[in-house]
Amino acid sequence: MKIGLFGYGKMGKMIERIATERGHTIVAKIDLENTNIPFEAMDVAIDFSTPDSAFGNITSCFKNKVPVISGTTGWLDQYDEAIKICKDQQSAFIYASNFSLGVNVFFELNAYLAKMMKGLNQYNVELEEIHHTQKLDAPSGTAISLAEGIVDHSNYSGWVLDKKAENSITINSKREGSVPGTHTISYGSQVDEIQIKHTAHNREGFALGAVIAAEWIQGKTGVFSMKDVLNLT
Structure with missing residues (x-):
């Protein structure tokens, strides 16, 4: 699986390590200064960016047919709009306040x-x-x-x-x-x-859950939650 990371802070680096250990490849590390984003190289995007950039990151992925896993908080006043764009573009999305x-x-x-x-x-x-x-x-x-x-x-x-x-x-x-x-x-x-x-004993559980969600969403279209990933529905 080829992953684009939006946000390359502590969580982004931990996701990179865990994803690599599970056999995946990080094809992009996007922080605020990045403008040339290789959407065509991504199977999935994992977004742990900032409240100001999350909506733009997420919807840009949808418009380029890249499914998104997002754990960024502070942008949810635009959540409904993001969901509409996801559905219009027939993309896929999982948001969670906590991926553990x-x-x-x-x-x-x-x-x-x-x-x-x-x-x-x-x-x-x-x-x-x-x-x-x-x-x-x-x-x-x-x-x-x-x-x-x-x-x-x-x-x-x-x-x-x-x-x-x-x-x-x-x-x-x-x-x-x-x-x-x-x-x-x-x-x-x-x-x-x-x-x-x-x-929580450490932050690895949050990162592992995000990678597992990214693995699960492959080939799917729609809006899901961790309840779907863990079959808790």
Whole structure:
């Protein structure tokens, strides 16, 4: 498989190493200064670029019939437009806030638990996410996805950051040391507490999941998710 990397920071370099170990070839490494992009050489593009460049990168790939795997956050106000272009161009796309295989199983576990807890009004839910101090945005995209998963299967109407609000899920964000990512969901009552937790030991799981998604999307047309890749639907 011939891969074009959009964004060649820490994640891009890790994807390059893992993809090469799995027998794939990196045919392009595109950062902000690149203008001559060899779309014709790519079987798939993996985008971990920047919020400002993601939409342009992704839609340019669609227009050149290159399927895209994207984990870039901060551009999703243009997501619906990107999906329309993907479908118009009969291309293929997977976006995920987190490509870790374990996290995507955790998403499903979170939704299932939310369904079970829906009628138990004596429990209040809170989320905690801990990341390294270089991560400046808060909450994490993964925490937002977890909160939305609870909202979809509960009586909560939304989420709030680092405070409490009626009918909203509290997300507590912490920045500590070099923590790759820890997410904890707690349902607490006056008599007990139920918790589920995912702890990333390093960032390799994120990169591996993106490469596996790129392998899976070969020959397909349409818009998919990691649920499709992992057969969790």
